[in-house]
Amino acid sequence: MKSRDPQADGPGDPIRSRAGTPLDDRDREILREIARESIEHGLSFGRPLPVTVGVFPTVLQAPGATFVTLETKGELRGCIGSLEPRRPLVEDVAENAFAAAFRDPRFPPLRSAEWPEVAFHISNLTPSEPLPADTREELLNALRPGVDGLVLEDPPYRSTFLPQVWESLPEPEDFLGELCRKAGLDRDHWSPTVRFRRYEVAEF
Numbered sequence: 001m002k003s004r005d006p007q008a009d010g011p012g013d014p015i016r017s018r019a020g021t022p023l024d025d026r027d028r029e030i031l032r033e034i035a036r037e038s039i040e041h042g043l044s045f046g047r048p049l050p051v052t053v054g055v056f057p058t059v060l061q062a063p064g065a066t067f068v069t070l071e072t073k074g075e076l077r078g079c080i081g082s083l084e085p086r087r088p089l090v091e092d093v094a095e096n097a098f099a100a101a102f103r104d105p106r107f108p109p110l111r112s113a114e115w116p117e118v119a120f121h122i123s124n125l126t127p128s129e130p131l132p133a134d135t136r137e138e139l140l141n142a143l144r145p146g147v148d149g150l151v152l153e154d155p156p157y158r159s160t161f162l163p164q165v166w167e168s169l170p171e172p173e174d175f176l177g178e179l180c181r182k183a184g185l186d187r188d189h190w191s192p193t194v195r196f197r198r199y200e201v202a203e204f
Contacts, residue, residue, distance in 0.1 A: 002083075004080055005191055006034065009183075012065075014060070014136075017119070023059060023124065023131035023202075026057075027057060027059055027060060028122075028204045029058065030057070030060060030090070030122075031060065031066075031089070031090065031093045031204075032122065033202070034049065034051065034090055034093050034094050035068055035093050035094070035096075035097035035120060035122060036097075037049050037094075037109070038094040038095075038097040038098045038100045038117070039097050039098060039110065039118075039120075040115070041098075042098045042102050042110075043096055043101075043110070043112050043115060046102075047093050047098070048097075048098035048099075049094045049098070050090075051067075051091045052069050052090055053088045053090060053091055056088075056090045059089070060088065060089050060090040061067070061088045061089070062085075062089055062157060062178055063086065063089065063122075064085050064086065064087075064088070064089030064092050064124065064125075065081070065082040065083055065085045065086075065089060065092065065125040066081055066082060066089065066092050066093050066096055066122055066123060066124055066125065067079060067080065067081025067082070067096060067122070067123040067125070067162060067201070068080060068081060068093065068096040068097045068099075068100040068120060068121070068122055068123075069100065069120065069121045069162075069164070070090060070100050070101060070110070070119070071118070071119045071120070071121075071122065071155055072114065072116050072117050072118055073117065077110070077114075077118060078097050078100035078101055078104040078106075078107050078110070079100055079104060079162075080099035080100040080103060080104055081096050081100075081123065081125075081162075082096060082125075083125070083128065083151060083160060083199075091124045096173045097108045097120070099143070100155070101118075101131075110163070113153065121203050121204070122203070122204055123162055123164070123201040123202070123203045123204070124201060124202045124203075125149070125199050125200075125201050126199050126201070126202075127199065128149075128151060128197040128198060128199040129197060129198060130195070130196070130197055131148075131150070131196040131197060131198045132196075133196065135190075136188075136190045138177070139169055139176065139196060140172040140173060140176060141172075143172045143175065143198075144198075145166050145170055145171075145172060145175070146163060146166045146167075146170075146204050147163055147200060148163060148198040148199075148200070149163045149198060149199045149200065149201055150176075150179060150196060150197075151160060151196065151197040151198070151199070152179050152180065152183055152194065152195075152196055152199050153194070153195045153196070153197070154183070154185070154189070154191055154194040154195070155193070157183040157184055158183060159180075159182040159183035159184075160179075161175065161179050162201060163200065163201055164201075164203065165178075
């Protein structure tokens with residue numbers, strides 16, 4: 001099974017789960033198969049693939065946070081994920097794959113006829129960390145283009161961009177502005193209550 005892992009040092013190098021445990025090629029292959037099977041299960045039965053967590057390698061039973069992204073001919077077709085590790089990694093992938101295909105409010109539910117043309121990627125998140133900034137300029141200077149995923153929180157507003165979004169929004173000002181818009185805020189939003197966290201991902 002082929003996998004796409006542009007953030008690893010090499011095709012055989014382990015990546016890290018949220019808990020810091022290495023994921024090797026076999027672990028990644030299992031997670032990709034689970035994502036695929038969950039989408040196919042959804043097409044047939046309208047619900048995510050049931051996962052018996054205990055039969056999988058220990059590393060995949062550990063809590064994890066992932067995003068699953070679907071694309072058709074290079075265009076986004078769905079993207080749903082978790083920012084915090086609230087369930088086993090293998091279950092998180094199954095649930096998020098199904099949700100990306102059928103529950104992303106930006107798109108209609110995936111149809112069987114579309115499925116053969118769909119490519120998907122799994123993003124495995126590292127722990128997020130606060131990114132303190134007293135001003136918008138300070139935040140922009142602290143961002144690492146191509147590396148940082150960013151979470152914006154200004155209750156009740158919240159949104160995130162994965163690091164992959166830097167490919168289409170390479171300038172920090174545009175990245176932050178569109179993240180604000182995604183949250184339902186003005187593009188140049190700033191307030192005393194806004195908070196940011198950043199994280200990295202390994203994509204495969």
